[in-house]
Amino acid sequence: MRIQVRRTGGFAGIDRHAEVNTSGRADAQEWQALAEQAVAAGRGTPPIGVPDGFSYQITVDGKTVYCADPRLTDEQRKLISRVLKEGA
Amino acid sequence: MVPGMTTYGGFEPVFCTIIPPHVLDTLSQAEDRALAGKARRTLERDAFERTHRRLTTVLGAPALAPPAGAAEDKPHRTIYDARHKQDLPGRKVRGEGDKPGKDATVNRAYAGLGATFDLFLKAYARNSINGEGLPLNATVHFDEEYNNAFWNGEQMVFGDGDGEIFLDFTIPVDVIGHELAHGVTQYTANLTYFGQPGALNESMSDVFGSLIKQYTLGQSATEADWLIGAGLLAPRVTGTALRSMKAPGTAYDDDVLGKDPQPATMDDYVRTGRDNGGVHINSGIPNHAFYLAATALGGQAWERAGKIWYSVLTGGELDSKASFSDFARLTLAQARALFGEGEELQAVTKAWEQVGVPTG
Numbered sequence: 350m351r352i353q354v355r356r357t358g359g360f361a362g363i364d365r366h367a368e369v370n371t372s373g374r375a376d377a378q379e380w381q382a383l384a385e386q387a388v389a390a391g392r393g394t395p396p397i398g399v400p401d402g403f404s405y406q407i408t409v410d411g412k413t414v415y416c417a418d419p420r421l422t423d424e425q426r427k428l429i430s431r432v433l434k435e436g437a
Numbered sequence: 438m439v440p441g442m443t444t445y446g447g448f449e450p451v452f453c454t455i456i457p458p459h460v461l462d463t464l465s466q467a468e469d470r471a472l473a474g475k476a477r478r479t480l481e482r483d484a485f486e487r488t489h490r491r492l493t494t495v496l497g498a499p500a501l502a503p504p505a506g507a508a509e510d511k512p513h514r515t516i517y518d519a520r521h522k523q524d525l526p527g528r529k530v531r532g533e534g535d536k537p538g539k540d541a542t543v544n545r546a547y548a549g550l551g552a553t554f555d556l557f558l559k560a561y562a563r564n565s566i567n568g569e570g571l572p573l574n575a576t577v578h579f580d581e582e583y584n585n586a587f588w589n590g591e592q593m594v595f596g597d598g599d600g601e602i603f604l605d606f607t608i609p610v611d612v613i614g615h616e617l618a619h620g621v622t623q624y625t626a627n628l629t630y631f632g633q634p635g636a637l638n639e640s641m642s643d644v645f646g647s648l649i650k651q652y653t654l655g656q657s658a659t660e661a662d663w664l665i666g667a668g669l670l671a672p673r674v675t676g677t678a679l680r681s682m683k684a685p686g687t688a689y690d691d692d693v694l695g696k697d698p699q700p701a702t703m704d705d706y707v708r709t710g711r712d713n714g715g716v717h718i719n720s721g722i723p724n725h726a727f728y729l730a731a732t733a734l735g736g737q738a739w740e741r742a743g744k745i746w747y748s749v750l751t752g753g754e755l756d757s758k759a760s761f762s763d764f765a766r767l768t769l770a771q772a773r774a775l776f777g778e779g780e781e782l783q784a785v786t787k788a789w790e791q792v793g794v795p796t797g
Contacts (some may be wrong), residue, residue: 360612361489361603362717363694381706397630398713400619401587402637419525419589426523434529 352384353408354432358417360401366434383431384409386424391416403418404427508566510553513572516543518572519579519594525591526576542607543576546595549613549649550575556614556645556652557621560739561747566620568751573617577607584691586612588619601671602693608668609678614649615665616644633760635716640723644746647682648739658731658738664688682728685721702724703761703793723761729788730768734781741781745771765789765796 358405381434387407390412398404398417405416407428416425500508503633512533518540519527528542537544557563565571574592586606593616595606606612619642622628628638643665651661665688666679676689676697685699699721700706706722709715730740748771750753755767768789772782789796 357711358713358717360587360615360717361584362604362698362709362712395710398625399586399587399589400630400642401616402589403574403585403587404711404713412445412446418587419523 350381351408351410352383352428352432352436353382353406354429354436355406355408356403356429356433357406358398358402358404365433368403369386369432380431383424383428385424387428388412388414390422390425396420450580480696503589509536509586510558512565513570514547514550514554515572515574516546516550517574518543518577521578521581523580525579525589525594527579540577542595542597542605544665545605545607546575546613549607549610550593550617552610552653553614553617553649556649556739560648560652560743561751563621563747563751566617567624571620575613576683577618588615588616588623590623593617598669598671599690602674603669604671606669609666611643611646611650611654611665611667612669613646615642615646618645621645622750625751626759627757628755629757629761630713630716632714632716633719634756634758635713636719637723637759637761639674639716639720640727641681641746641750643680643720643724644727644743648743649761651737652739656737657727658735658742662739663728680717680721680724682721682724691739699724701792723764724793725796726765726788726792729791730784733784733787741776742784744775745781745785748775759793762796765794771797 350371351368352371354366356365362364371380374380376409388409391407393414395406395415396405397416402418405415405421405425407416409424423428462500514533515529516531517527518530530540531538531547535675537547554565554573557565562755565573575595576592577595579594582599584599584603586593588594589654595612598604598606619638622638622641628634628641646665647661647663663683664678664681669675669679670676670689674689674694675691676694678688680697680699681688683691686697687698688699690696698707698718700719701721702725703722707715707718711720712718727742727746731738734741747769749764749767752767752771756763768785769782772785776782786796
């Protein structure tokens with residue numbers, strides 16, 4: 350499973366992008382479960398965020414959903430921070 | 438059943454949660470008040486999506502009364518500590534009149550809210566964010582290594598930064614002022630946070646954020662640095678700030694951060710879908726226009742240029758979907774109304790001309 354996260358906006362307006370490929374990873378199942386829950390709670394179009402809030406685009410195996418601060422589900426927040434931290 | 442909700446023959450209301458939120462958003466802003474009301478109530482019921490905060494930015498904030506017995510000319514500040522979690526507002530750590538504590542972040546937020554309140558009251562006779570003594574609430578230490586600050590429609594939220602790229606977001610007083618100014622915009626012109634009105638919304642926050650810093654330091658337009666977020670970048674980052682109103686596009690140029698993408702004039706206007714249609718990018722253009730007008734006039738920028746911009750923002754004629762040109766035309770009208778056919782009108786006219794925004 351290929352998980353990509355793009356973060357845009359924020360006070361600085363600086364983009365960040367990272368991705369994780371779960372194949373061959375020992376924790377692949379955990380990633381997949383998290384990604385599925387995050388995508389299920391996402392939206393098909395970008396929400397208008399709060400002023401200076403981050404906007405996110407999550408793409409899992411080609412399917413893209415959108416979400417924005419501060420209204421992320423716990424799974425979305427967890428997935429986004431893990432991908433941006435551990436991803437390349 | 439939600440009190441006040443209209444039902445039809447005992448059936449559930451026509452609006453239910455299968456309607457996508459973006460459609461509800463559009464509906465809730467509809468001209469038809471009954472339709473808008475129902476859509477809004479549906480949105481409000483949708484606890485999972487936590488749409489309340491969204492509604493306050495899309496539709497304007499609900500009226501909040503100042504505390505009983507509150508003085509007219511004093512702020513009512515409360516600082517909360519999220520203790521590195523994401524729950525808002527978090528634990529109350531300092532209320533109005535409380536002595537400074539050991540946490541410098543809390544103290545800076547408290548002082549920054551006070552400075553913002555002061556500028557709006559003394560320069561523009563505005564009693565707090567909504568003009569009616571709205572309590573000022575801020576949460577600090579939001580999340581872990583959080584590289585951002587934002588206004589959620591009701592309060593300010595500040596992250597600590599990761600120490601690698603950004604430091605604590607309460608460090609620059611203009612960042613605190615910027616967030617609070619989003620509140621002022623929300624209660625007045627309520628500029629849509631997308632495209633040109635979104636870039637104007639951002640620019641209003643940079644303009645008043647910078648004015649708050651200048652007012653606090655007692656600086657004239659020529660003495661001011663006209664930077665947004667000076668002191669926010671970590672030492673290893675090559676840059677002086679996040680944005681420059683004096684020279685948009687020159688605030689940073691770094692291996693990790695990239696280069697400051699702001700244009701100074703319409704020739705370099707950036708078309709993009711990211712960042713809500715480039716709200717933090719194209720704000721460079723109206724930012725630079727303000728800088729040009731303010732420095733042409735000299736003296737204290739909040740007095741003449743600031744007064745003109747403030748009057749446009751709060752005057753009731755600025756549409757929530759205003760373009761740069763719409764805004765520019767209103768600054769000319771306000772310059773004339775406030776100061777007549779003098780150097781103010783000339784400075785403002787020339788400023789828009791220089792950044793390539795038509796006012797005719």
